[in-house]
Amino acid sequence: MTYPLEMKRASRDFKVRRGVLGMRDMSLRAVDTVSLHVERGETLGLVGESGCGKSTLARMAVGLIAPSSGEVLLDGQSLSSYAAEERARRIQMVFQDPFSSLNPRLRVGASVAEPLRMTRPELSSGQIEEKVCAILEQVELRPEQARLFPHEFSGGQRQRIAVARALVADPALVVCDEPVSALDASVQAQVLNLLRDMQDERGLGYLFISHDLGVVGFMSHRIAVMYLGRLVELAARDELFRHPAHPYSQALLAAAPGRGGTPLSGEMPSPFDPPQGCAFHPRCPFVRDLCREQAPEAKEEGGHIVRCHYPL
Secondary structure: OOOOEEEEEEEEEEEEEEOOOOOEEEEEEEEEEEEEEEOOOOEEEEEOOOOOOHHHHHHHHOOOOOOOEEEEEEOOEEHHHOOHHHHHHHEEEEOOOHHHHOOOOOOHHHHHHHHHHHHOOOOOHHHHHHHHHHHHHHOOOOHHHHHOOHHHOOHHHHHHHHHHHHHOOOOOEEEEEOOOOOOOHHHHHHHHHHHHHHHHHHOOEEEEEEOOHHHHHHHOOEEEEEEOOEEEEEEEHHHHHHOOOOHHHHHHHHHOOOOOOOOOOOOOOOOOOOOOOOOOHHHOOOOOHHHHHOOOOEEEEOOEEEEOOOOO
8 A cells, every 4th residue: 555655664864073172973863763654634643852853754754855774655656766846746844933934035925836836837827826826815815915025924824824835736745844833822723723624625644743742632643652763652643642552652641731640750862872772761660671671662553553662
């Protein structure tokens, strides 16, 4: 079976120079052998603390950076085999900060039109303008606002523009990297509802990335939990919320507003010096000797995947 997006044991390493006096090159593994897929019309949520590798994974998914090993597939074919124009037609991205993702020197209409000009060269200027006005109306902006510049809009309106630009070329899948974290709560709800409406109308698949488990729960059909570059749990949303099997997932849920649980203590280890064995063991309240000695393999039961020696 082919999927709009699939990752097979995808990893990404970076070379980083460290040290004050004796500069030396070090390798940092930001994403470590991740396997996942997004089905047509579904939202796969990806959640984890800042620095766990979520944004690196997002950029790998759309081809902004290549995996160091493993594969990223679009519709069953390697992402690297697509020309840039075809890749842009199939998959788009909504970034965290709508202001920095929009060219301040371009009018909004020109920014929204960029994917169309890239992927549909056969369209006339009039046809492009018509499609831009139509998509602006779909995201609840007025067509005449296409003449304005990004600084003339509020944060929520700018994110609507970013959504319009991502959808104007009619991709099958959109990667949303923290798309509402820079917005206040009321505007967050408007943008999230807009994304869900667009999904219902177009059958879109979303890879939806956030550190906020409440937002991910609202948007997602399935949820993947990431820690220090690796997926530690993946399950249907309701299953994960009812029966989190990994201690890290349980701690994230406990820390969510209204849950009344004990927040996770300590900080995520440095990716330059990851712990031996299970990467989570320094913070795990259920740690045993095996956890300190050996990294756990992923286990699956009924579509619920967990990477833990002693799942809860």
